[in-house]
Amino acid sequence: MWKKIFNLKFWLPVLVLGLGAGITFALLKNKPTAHKKPNIQRGTLVEVMEATLSNPQIVIRTHGRVRAAQKVVLSARTGGEVIWISPNLNEGRFFEKDEVLLSIGIRQSQSRLKAPFNGVVQVKNVDLGQYVNPGTQLATLLGSDHAEIVIDLPMGRLDWLPRQLPPEQNIGAVSGGNQYQIPAEVSLAGMNSASVWPVMVKRHLLELTPRGMMVQLIAEAKDPFRLKNLYETQKNENFGSAVVQIRNLGSVKTEIPDKPQFSNIPLFVGAFVDVRIPGRQLENVFKVPAQALRDRDTIWIVSEKLDPDSVTGALELQVRRVQIAHLDQDNVFISKGIKPGERIIISPIKGAANGLKIRIVGNSKKSGKQIIGGNKKKWQGHEGKRKRPEGQGNRPESGTKDSRKKRAEQNEEAHKESQ
Numbered sequence: 001m002w003k004k005i006f007n008l009k010f011w012l013p014v015l016v017l018g019l020g021a022g023i024t025f026a027l028l029k030n031k032p033t034a035h036k037k038p039n040i041q042r043g044t045l046v047e048v049m050e051a052t053l054s055n056p057q058i059v060i061r062t063h064g065r066v067r068a069a070q071k072v073v074l075s076a077r078t079g080g081e082v083i084w085i086s087p088n089l090n091e092g093r094f095f096e097k098d099e100v101l102l103s104i105g106i107r108q109s110q111s112r113l114k115a116p117f118n119g120v121v122q123v124k125n126v127d128l129g130q131y132v133n134p135g136t137q138l139a140t141l142l143g144s145d146h147a148e149i150v151i152d153l154p155m156g157r158l159d160w161l162p163r164q165l166p167p168e169q170n171i172g173a174v175s176g177g178n179q180y181q182i183p184a185e186v187s188l189a190g191m192n193s194a195s196v197w198p199v200m201v202k203r204h205l206l207e208l209t210p211r212g213m214m215v216q217l218i219a220e221a222k223d224p225f226r227l228k229n230l231y232e233t234q235k236n237e238n239f240g241s242a243v244v245q246i247r248n249l250g251s252v253k254t255e256i257p258d259k260p261q262f263s264n265i266p267l268f269v270g271a272f273v274d275v276r277i278p279g280r281q282l283e284n285v286f287k288v289p290a291q292a293l294r295d296r297d298t299i300w301i302v303s304e305k306l307d308p309d310s311v312t313g314a315l316e317l318q319v320r321r322v323q324i325a326h327l328d329q330d331n332v333f334i335s336k337g338i339k340p341g342e343r344i345i346i347s348p349i350k351g352a353a354n355g356l357k358i359r360i361v362g363n364s365k366k367s368g369k370q371i372i373g374g375n376k377k378k379w380q381g382h383e384g385k386r387k388r389p390e391g392q393g394n395r396p397e398s399g400t401k402d403s404r405k406k407r408a409e410q411n412e413e414a415h416k417e418s419q
Contacts, residue, residue: 043315043357047347048302051286051338058279058326058333060160063189064151066271069220070117070143076132078111080104085128094120094144094227101139104132119143120225122269147224147267149186149199151217151275155208158215160279160326161201178204184219186273188265195265197221201277219275224267285325285333292346293332297321300345300352301338302360317345317356 084103088095095101095115104111123140126132162182182201199219208214267273292299303318322337338344349356 043359044317044349045361046302046317046345046349046358047361048343048345049288049292051288051340051342051344053284053340054287055281055283056285056287056333057281058160058328060153060157060275060277060279061329062151062153062157062275062277064149064186064217064219064273064275066221066224066267066269066273067148067150068122068142068269069146069148070119070141071122072116072141073137074101074113074139074141076104076111076113076134076136076138078104078106079133080106080111080131082126082128082130082132083110085126089121089124089139091121091124094118094225095141102126113138115141117141117143118145142269144225144227145223147221147269149219149221149273149275151201151219151277152209152212152214153204153217155213155215158204162278162280178206180204180217182277184275184277186219186221186267186275188267189272189274197224197267217277221267224269226264226266282325282333282335285335286338288332288334288344289346290327290330290332291348292344293324293327294319294352297324299334299338300349302343302345302358315358315360317349317352317354317358319352319354 081104082102083105086095086099086101087093088099089101095118097115097118099115100112101115102113104113119141121139122142124138125140126136126138132138161180180201180203184199184201186197186199187195199221201217201219203218205216205218207216209216288299294300298319298321301318301320303316305314305316320337322334324332325335326333343360345358349358
């Protein structure tokens with residue numbers, strides 16, 4: 001009995017179990033407490049712009065078509081045989097006012113037909129030796145001093161044209177109600193060219209187009225075929241050449257300028273053109289990109305909500321309804337609903353709603369000082385530049401080269417001794 005009590009084999013399992021229970025109790029009693037980390041929502045990254053008041057002048061963009069300002073059909077006044085035709089009486093040839101274009105023989109005399117204006121031959125219907133009767137259409141002539149552009153404008157945009165201004169400015173509506181003196185610009189549609197023609201909007205017609213119910217503005221373009229500028233173009237052809245030779249160390253290189261300084265492209269009759277008309281001036285509006293407008297009359301504003309756990313506060317998205325003064329292809333002009341200095345979100349966001357957490361591009365917070373240089377932002381930590389280990393200074397470049405040279409010489413000598 002006593003032998004079993006004092007036997008080590010009997011007490012060894014008990015001691016092991018007791019020791020394990022004690023260690024387990026101690027570990028449970030001294031276990032580390034878990035601290036919950038705050039749930040930080042970084043928010044959606046957005047691009048913004050600051051709202052500023054301005055008084056911009058709107059630009060009306062539309063299209064039109066070129067037509068001749070002067071067009072006549074040259075007809076025979078008397079019957080007879082065509083005995084002489086001018087070399088300029090051919091399709092596409094230019095002529096001057098009062099220039100004789102052809103002669104008709106009448107009973108041992110002749111009748112000469114003169115050009116009524118400076119122009120170009122559009123159609124020729126007569127030939128030498130042909131007998132013509134009175135009233136026979138001989139040719140169709142177009143004027144070359146001016147051309148007209150018929151501009152289509154929606155009836156609702158008629159109020160966008162400049163209001164009547166003082167006479168000294170020579171811009172705006174003049175007497176007559178439908179008469180104007182508005183400078184504008186036209187360019188050939190679908191062409192990547194720098195050719196732009198200055199035109200003057202003169203009037204609008206008093207009937208709408210059958211299709212589309214458009215108001216038709218009539219603009220005037222001077223020298224549409226670039227005849228008066230031909231001499232200047234030829235004079236400066238060396239400067240406006242498409243290929244420029246550059247001699248450098250005996251080699252010849254070719255370069256093509258981005259935009260020609262001179263252009264001989266005429267304003268073709270019947271061509272479709274893009275039109276830019278300066279409209280009236282807006283007052284006290286906010287100009288924002290067109291992509292910042294959401295659902296026709298709302299925008300997204302950055303709202304700062306006071307956060308007790310933060311010094312600056314959290315940024316949230318706020319949906320704001322605004323009043324639009326003008327809208328074009330690129331920009332939106334807002335008259336009401338925004339305050340100066342507010343930040344407008346211009347980048348797209350999926351699932352945008354009121355109260356959405358956001359972050360602004362370029363406003364990321366990191367430890368250290370923000371360093372702005374040019375268009376890039378760099379961050380420098382509190383420790384500054386990286387330090388070298390102690391005992392190592394800045395080694396000069398020449399010392400490094402000398403040590404490498406010595407090691408190379410030692411390796412070469414060891415190689416010779418081994419041989």
